[in-house]
Amino acid sequence: MALISPMLSPSGLALSLSSTARFGGTECAPFLRSNLQQQIWNWRGNGKKSCHGFTSMASHSLSFPTVPPSSSDAFLEVAKLAREKFKEEISFRVLDKDISVAKALLYVALEDEAILTSNGDGDACSFTKERNNQSAICLDEVCIGGKNISGWLSEFDVLTKEVEAELVEREIGCHVVQVIEAVNTVLFEYRHFLRFPVLVDPHFSYLHHALRSNCGTAIMLSVIYMEICRKLGVKIVGSPLGEDFLIWPHTQTPEELFRVSSGHSLLAVINGSCVEDPRSRASDLNSRSLLRLDAATNRDIIGIALANLIRLHWKRASKGNHGLMLISPLRSIDSQDLLLQPVELTLAIMAAERLLLLQPDNWTLRRDYGLLLYYARRHSEAVRELSICMAFAPVEEVEVIESFVLKLHLLRQIYSLEPSHLDSN
Numbered sequence: 499m500a501l502i503s504p505m506l507s508p509s510g511l512a513l514s515l516s517s518t519a520r521f522g523g524t525e526c527a528p529f530l531r532s533n534l535q536q537q538i539w540n541w542r543g544n545g546k547k548s549c550h551g552f553t554s555m556a557s558h559s560l561s562f563p564t565v566p567p568s569s570s571d572a573f574l575e576v577a578k579l580a581r582e583k584f585k586e587e588i589s590f591r592v593l594d595k596d597i598s599v600a601k602a603l604l605y606v607a608l609e610d611e612a613i614l615t616s617n618g619d620g621d622a623c624s625f626t627k628e629r630n631n632q633s634a635i636c637l638d639e640v641c642i643g644g645k646n647i648s649g650w651l652s653e654f655d656v657l658t659k660e661v662e663a664e665l666v667e668r669e670i671g672c673h674v675v676q677v678i679e680a681v682n683t684v685l686f687e688y689r690h691f692l693r694f695p696v697l698v699d700p701h702f703s704y705l706h707h708a709l710r711s712n713c714g715t716a717i718m719l720s721v722i723y724m725e726i727c728r729k730l731g732v733k734i735v736g737s738p739l740g741e742d743f744l745i746w747p748h749t750q751t752p753e754e755l756f757r758v759s760s761g762h763s764l765l766a767v768i769n770g771s772c773v774e775d776p777r778s779r780a781s782d783l784n785s786r787s788l789l790r791l792d793a794a795t796n797r798d799i800i801g802i803a804l805a806n807l808i809r810l811h812w813k814r815a816s817k818g819n820h821g822l823m824l825i826s827p828l829r830s831i832d833s834q835d836l837l838l839q840p841v842e843l844t845l846a847i848m849a850a851e852r853l854l855l856l857q858p859d860n861w862t863l864r865r866d867y868g869l870l871l872y873y874a875r876r877h878s879e880a881v882r883e884l885s886i887c888m889a890f891a892p893v894e895e896v897e898v899i900e901s902f903v904l905k906l907h908l909l910r911q912i913y914s915l916e917p918s919h920l921d922s923n
Contacts, residue, residue: 573616815842
């Protein structure tokens with residue numbers, strides 16, 4: 499079941515990845531590093547208020563209970579540790595049912611914020627006391643948005659208890675529909691959770707921000723909903739459908755989900771207006787067609803969230819270049835003078851690296867990862883990834899990619915003769 503590619507690209511994008519993106523010196527091209535702190539401050543929102551009055555990413559900086567010997571080195575170490583934890587969580591040695599989607603997505607947020615903070619405004623980080631130079635960083639001590647990973651995971655326990663209290667107050671049993679109605683009441687009436695489109699704001703695509711602000715993309719709200727129901731013993735399944743991601747309780751009586759009450763069906767209350775929007779594929783669903791949808795696995799859900807991050811960050815990275823697509827260099831390699839948003843491009847690369855961990859054999863992902871590396875002027879890595887891609891790509895695609903790789907080889911040779919470009923290879 500190929501769940502990832504449709505979410506990646508309304509315009510033919512598909513993405514993929516493998517080596518670690520770096521700021522501050524080793525493999526990030528000079529033009530990407532220019533004005534980086536200002537770019538990060540702009541990306542964080544410069545104090546701009548997001549929904550429900552919460553500050554944007556400026557309020558989401560990392561903090562330690564103790565001061566590391568070098569804050570930049572410490573945050574880079576946090577990013578490395580978060581990536582390792584993510585790898586452990588989604589490892590193919592782990593059964594899919596044992597993967598914690600919430601924990602994996604929190605590691606994603608932690609790594610991204612660590613990279614941002616390591617290169618941004620040092621005053622955004624709060625420390626309280628001296629740290630022994632010899633002491634190692636413990637990921638459990640690192641806070642994002644004021645809480646560590648365990649703290650954010652405990653938010654699901656808080657929400658679950660609120661739902662349980664609602665069930666007790668109503669003096670009803672634990673029929674699936676009744677539990678769902680209680681969850682809906684807590685999330686959408688008491689907590690006022692709202693759904694936002696993927697490409698509106700990067701903050702809504704990170705789980706801790708969705709929990710903090712009660713605003714999130716469809717996939718983030720679905721993860722929250724599914725985690726609460728799991729704790730209540732109710733199995734929730736989901737599936738991508740066009741640009742939407744739908745969830746519903748695993749039930750033998752799906753017709754109950756389409757029964758209209760107070761103007762909306764239960765399925766519509768769970769998933770938002772997309773179910774009732776005639777422009778959406780979800781509006782054509784009925785009880786029979788709903789059950790024909792393939793349920794996403796935990797790995798699929800994580801992959802969809804990462805694919806959305808790639809789409810979002812690439813769109814924002816390239817917004818100053820009208821009509822530029824990720825695959826544009828395959829048609830013309832005259833894009834060396836493009837100025838892309840360095841923070842967004844790096845975040846797209848990082849999300850793509852994680853996605854390739856989930857789909858290592860997906861040739862389109864690896865192709866697009868190579869193109870992202872090309873845009874970042876990491877030409878040697880781009881050549882390597884695109885060369886690997888050609889071993890898996892269909893014959894008709896190999897010719898196009900091979901032609902681009904040959905041009906890229908030539909471009910590398912030209913750049914190697916110019917001292918100002920030595921850092922990009």
